Amino acid sequence: MTPLRLAIPADIPAIEQLIALSARGLCAPDYTTAQIEAALGSAWGCDSELIRDGTYFVAEVAGELVACGGWSWRRTLFGGDALPGRQSELLDPSRDAARIRAFFVHPDWSRRGLARAILARCESEARAHGFRSVELLATLTGQRFYQACGYMEEPAIEYPLTGGEVIRFVPMRRTLD
Numbered sequence: 001m002t003p004l005r006l007a008i009p010a011d012i013p014a015i016e017q018l019i020a021l022s023a024r025g026l027c028a029p030d031y032t033t034a035q036i037e038a039a040l041g042s043a044w045g046c047d048s049e050l051i052r053d054g055t056y057f058v059a060e061v062a063g064e065l066v067a068c069g070g071w072s073w074r075r076t077l078f079g080g081d082a083l084p085g086r087q088s089e090l091l092d093p094s095r096d097a098a099r100i101r102a103f104f105v106h107p108d109w110s111r112r113g114l115a116r117a118i119l120a121r122c123e124s125e126a127r128a129h130g131f132r133s134v135e136l137l138a139t140l141t142g143q144r145f146y147q148a149c150g151y152m153e154e155p156a157i158e159y160p161l162t163g164g165e166v167i168r169f170v171p172m173r174r175t176l177d
C-alpha cells in the first residue's frame, strides 16, 4: 500500500497541480469543462489551513504526489484558499461533525484504494479527537466514492461559481462507530 504522510507547505504547488489534473481527468463525466475550470482555484483548491493544522495527507510515488485529502476541526466545509468566506472557528466535537476535506486522486492512480485509505485515516483521527460524525460537500464524482464508504447523502445543492457557472454538490454525512 502506498504510504501516507502529512502534507507540508512546500507541497502546495504540487497539490494545486494534482487537484487540477484530478478534476480535469476524473470529473469530466459529471461536469462540463466550463464548470470544472470555474471550480478550479476556488471551490477546488488547496486549503493551506489544513496543512498548518496537520490534518491534510498526501500519498507520494517516486517523488510525485498521487493523492491528497484531509479532515478538519474547523467550520469551513469546502474550498481552497482563494474561496472567500473561510470559517476558521473551531468545531465542538460533542455537537458538531468534523469536516472531510478536498480529496483528489491522480487519474492514473484512481480505483486503487488511495482515497479509501486517506479517508480511513481521517475518520480515525476525527474519532480520536472526540468527534462522533463527519460531513462534507461531495462532487458528483466523489458522491459514488463516499456512498461506497458508508456515507448518507442529503439533497443536492446548486452552488454558484464565478463567471455565471453553477455546479451541483451533494452534502454527505456519516456517523463514526
Ligand SMILES: CC(C)(COP(=O)(O)OP(=O)(O)OC[C@H]1O[C@@H](n2cnc3c(N)ncnc32)[C@H](O)[C@@H]1OP(=O)(O)O)[C@@H](O)C(=O)NCCC(=O)NCCS
Binding pocket: 022, 023, 026, 027, 102, 103, 104, 105, 106, 109, 110, 111, 112, 113, 114, 115, 116, 117, 137, 138, 139, 140, 141, 142, 143, 144, 145, 146, 148, 149
Ligand atoms: C472521488 C475520488 C477521490 C476517489 O478516489 P479513488 O482513490 O479512485 O477511490 P478508491 O479507489 O479508494 O475507491 C473506493 C471505492 O469507492 C467507489 N468508487 C470510487 N470511485 C468511483 C467511481 N468513479 N464510480 C463508482 N464508484 C467509485 C468504489 O466502490 C471503490 O471501490 P472499488 O474500486 O473496489 O470498486 C477520485 O475519483 C477523485 O479524485 N475524483 C476527482 C476529484 C473529486 O471529485 N474529489 C471528491 C471531492 S468531494
